[in-house]
Amino acid sequence: MPDSKKLFENLSGAGKSIGVLTSGGDAQGMNAAVRAVVRMGIYVGAKVYFVHEGYQGMVDGGDNIKEASWESVSSMLQVGGTVIGSARCKDFRTHEGRLRAALNLVQRGITNLCVIGGDGSLTGANLFREEWSGLLDELVQSGEISEEAAQTHSVLHVVGMVGSIDNDFCGTDMTIGTDSALHRIIEVVDAIMTTAQSHQRTFVLEVMGRHCGYLALVSGLACGADWVLIPEMPPKDGWEEQMCHKLSENRADKKRLNIIIVAEGAIDQNNKPITTDLIKDLVVSCLGFDTRVTILGHVQRGGTPSAFDRILASRMGVEAVLALLEASPGTPACVVSLCGNQAVRVPLMECVQMTQEVQKAMDEKRFEEAVKLRGRSFENNLNTYKLLSHRKIDAELPHSSFNVAVLNVGAPAAGMNAAVRSAVRVGITEGHTMFAVSDGFEGFYKGQIKEIKWGDVGGWTGQGGSLLGTKRTLPAKHIDKIAEQMRIHNINALLVIGGFETCDRIKQSASGTKRRVFIIETMGGYCGYLATVGGLAAGADAAYIYEEPFDIRDLQSNVEHLTEKMKTSIQRGLVLRNENSSENYTTDFIYQLYTEEGKGVFDCRKNVLGHMQQGGAPSPFDRNFGTKIAAKAVQWISKKLKEFYRQGRVFANTEDSACLLGMRRRALVFQPVVQLKDETDFVHRIPKEQWWLRLRPLMKILAKYKTSYDVSDSGQLEHIVRLRAKDSSAV
Ligand code: ADP
Numbered sequence: 001m002p003d004s005k006k007l008f009e010n011l012s013g014a015g016k017s018i019g020v021l022t023s024g025g026d027a028q029g030m031n032a033a034v035r036a037v038v039r040m041g042i043y044v045g046a047k048v049y050f051v052h053e054g055y056q057g058m059v060d061g062g063d064n065i066k067e068a069s070w071e072s073v074s075s076m077l078q079v080g081g082t083v084i085g086s087a088r089c090k091d092f093r094t095h096e097g098r099l100r101a102a103l104n105l106v107q108r109g110i111t112n113l114c115v116i117g118g119d120g121s122l123t124g125a126n127l128f129r130e131e132w133s134g135l136l137d138e139l140v141q142s143g144e145i146s147e148e149a150a151q152t153h154s155v156l157h158v159v160g161m162v163g164s165i166d167n168d169f170c171g172t173d174m175t176i177g178t179d180s181a182l183h184r185i186i187e188v189v190d191a192i193m194t195t196a197q198s199h200q201r202t203f204v205l206e207v208m209g210r211h212c213g214y215l216a217l218v219s220g221l222a223c224g225a226d227w228v229l230i231p232e233m234p235p236k237d238g239w240e241e242q243m244c245h246k247l248s249e250n251r252a253d254k255k256r257l258n259i260i261i262v263a264e265g266a267i268d269q270n271n272k273p274i275t276t277d278l279i280k281d282l283v284v285s286c287l288g289f290d291t292r293v294t295i296l297g298h299v300q301r302g303g304t305p306s307a308f309d310r311i312l313a314s315r316m317g318v319e320a321v322l323a324l325l326e327a328s329p330g331t332p333a334c335v336v337s338l339c340g341n342q343a344v345r346v347p348l349m350e351c352v353q354m355t356q357e358v359q360k361a362m363d364e365k366r367f368e369e370a371v372k373l374r375g376r377s378f379e380n381n382l383n384t385y386k387l388l389s390h391r392k393i394d395a396e397l398p399h400s401s402f403n404v405a406v407l408n409v410g411a412p413a414a415g416m417n418a419a420v421r422s423a424v425r426v427g428i429t430e431g432h433t434m435f436a437v438s439d440g441f442e443g444f445y446k447g448q449i450k451e452i453k454w455g456d457v458g459g460w461t462g463q464g465g466s467l468l469g470t471k472r473t474l475p476a477k478h479i480d481k482i483a484e485q486m487r488i489h490n491i492n493a494l495l496v497i498g499g500f501e502t503c504d505r506i507k508q509s510a511s512g513t514k515r516r517v518f519i520i521e522t523m524g525g526y527c528g529y530l531a532t533v534g535g536l537a538a539g540a541d542a543a544y545i546y547e548e549p550f551d552i553r554d555l556q557s558n559v560e561h562l563t564e565k566m567k568t569s570i571q572r573g574l575v576l577r578n579e580n581s582s583e584n585y586t587t588d589f590i591y592q593l594y595t596e597e598g599k600g601v602f603d604c605r606k607n608v609l610g611h612m613q614q615g616g617a618p619s620p621f622d623r624n625f626g627t628k629i630a631a632k633a634v635q636w637i638s639k640k641l642k643e644f645y646r647q648g649r650v651f652a653n654t655e656d657s658a659c660l661l662g663m664r665r666r667a668l669v670f671q672p673v674v675q676l677k678d679e680t681d682f683v684h685r686i687p688k689e690q691w692w693l694r695l696r697p698l699m700k701i702l703a704k705y706k707t708s709y710d711v712s713d714s715g716q717l718e719h720i721v722r723l724r725a726k727d728s729s730a731v
Contacts, residue, residue, distance in 0.1 A: 410472055
């Protein structure tokens with residue numbers, strides 16, 4: 001066991017003061033980041049100060065800079081925008097302004113800054129850090145601070161978090177607010193789709209992104225838009241005719257609705273803006289279609305932050321505090337960011353410079369370079385969009401003579417249909433004949449299999465459940481009949497979409513009632529992901545899961561924790577319990593125990609979320625994840641089919657002829673199923689190692705538990721969890 005005590009000592013924040021501010025345009029999830037900084041800061045023994053109204057508050061000082069308490073960030077997690085205020089500040093761009101700001105910080109002993117904002121705000125923070133010692137010298141000379149004060153505060157540490165709905169920052173896969181903005185856009189598109197189905201209409205939708213096409217591109221992917229215009233990829237000359245041709249083709253296919261998504265900053269090859277009105281006029285004059293323009297505007301910044309943004313911001317906030325504690329005088333300013341599913345630290349100025357490079361490349365019409373500079377994830381989105389956006393003419397397609405079948409298995413999960421659509425279309429593009437199997441392996445052995453075409457999956461991205469139909473039937477019992485069906489239809493490859501317990505994210509909003517504890521049961525079989533991550537997103541007090549054993553003492557300490565909490569201004573509790581977390585400590589048991597123990601202090605309500613969790617329309621994340629992962633799977637299948645094709649037959653005798661594609665740390669990886677066998681706990685249908693267990697201490701810390709936290713989410717330090725899966729590896 002590593003010496004956790006020692007590690008923890010290194011992370012002590014005693015005697016340190018951290019200032020946290022939000023700056024520039026607001027974004028959903030900023031509050032979650034502020035909350036995490038405050039609570040993690042207090043947890044490690046530091047003082048945390050709110051700097052209200054961005055840099056303006058720092059320049060003006062006074063009441064704008066106030067010490068934060070644990071309770072002061074309660075009920076913030078689910079609020080959109082930024083509670084501590086944000087502003088654009090001219091003064092901070094001047095030397096004099098920054099001098100005032102430095103004085104205000106030194107007077108309060110603040111030498112650590114957490115800045116949540118866009119590239120402008122982070123550039124400002126970096127400049128401030130570089131000038132810091134010079135500013136202090138000036139303040140000594142003018143007699144405003146003592147020589148001693150200048151020495152004790154000689155270094156300013158800066159950590160940035162990118163809050164920007166545009167996702168326009170290089171160095172992170174997602175910025176805080178982007179996912180929520182996508183939710184807003186998709187809600188609008190889904191709403192438009194239902195009204196527009198009744199008429200034949202073309203919708204031109206403008207989304208935010210003056211310099212970055214991320215929102216347009218990804219919402220285009222998530223709703224299967226007919227055409228997308230973004231600044232990074234201006235359409236080729238003659239696009240006007242091409243677009244109109246495509247719209248009229250879709251009409252001929254009986255598609256009643258066309259959607260064109262335009263980024264605010266869309267341009268043509270000559271850097272001339274392409275506006276929504278221009279597109280509307282084009283469609284009306286060329287095709288005479290009934291065309292409507294919708295400009296989403298500030299709606300995209302509004303509403304409650306999505307579960308993803310809350311989790312992202314919470315993880316980043318905790319990581320930011322750790323980065324500040326670990327910083328030494330020579331450490332350059334960093335940004336905490338997301339890479340795959342990991343929180344990482346990247347040098348601030350490098351990212352800012354890269355971000356500015358993208359703009360420069362676009363200004364100089366080096367568009368391909370601009371796309372590359374945006375990063376791997378952006379490029380991948382763009383390639384997937386291109387792949388799926390239009391049907392290739394038959395003559396253009398390669399002919400593979402391979403037959404590929406797709407089926408869904410297990411419980412229906414939001415995003416499955418997006419995956420099937422993508423698989424079918426990519427398969428057709430690769431020249432294969434695609435087959436759809438209905439009702440999982442049960443349908444398969446019964447012969448419910450038929451060819452599926454490009455147009456058959458139109459509009460599937462946004463639909464919940466499984467349109468192919470899915471069953472939990474295992475293939476083993478009917479393996480001979482399945483093999484026979486594969487022979488009859490000459491199936492060369494099989495894409496199975498589903499799994500043990502697939503999950504969508506849950507939403508849980510806090511309620512206004514006082515002195516009440518909600519006990520919520522979540523799904524997931526033996527997998528505690530939903531309870532844990534849902535707990536982090538909702539700010540739960542506890543999340544009981546199978547993977548981390550709990551006993552009566554844990555329940556008791558939680559009751560005590562809740563009793564204490566009712567004495568503070570936060571008189572509400574939330575406890576999540578995974579459906580299979582314990583055989584005997586059932587949801588009813590916990591409810592009754594808490595009700596009895598909480599008598600006179602709080603009352604309880606319980607709720608079993610049940611199948612609601614599998615229902616509803618898929619989130620933008622699930623739509624896109626489903627789309628991208630299925631495209632990748634089919635491309636991989638194509639490659640393997642070609643590789644193992646000999647004299648009219650496809651050989652499938654290597655380990656990797658049966659693989660699982662999934663996100664591992666930072667990358668999508670194909671892993672042979674045989675290897676997975678060793679990593680799987682078959683009795684409980686979960687992996688033996690669950691990466692998200694690392695998020696559990698975060699949840700506890702943010703809920704004010706005296707838990708030991710010696711982990712960095714970035715995996716830089718070791719964390720010890722009691723892993724039940726490890727004990728049961730013998731099963
Ligand atoms: P964003 O952070 O969303 O990109 P802005 O570019 O408007 O938004 O920046 C927000 C604030 O950050 C500005 O109003 C200013 O106070 C500060 N700021 C931006 N760039 C600089 C800079 N180069 N030097 C100093 N301060 C800056």
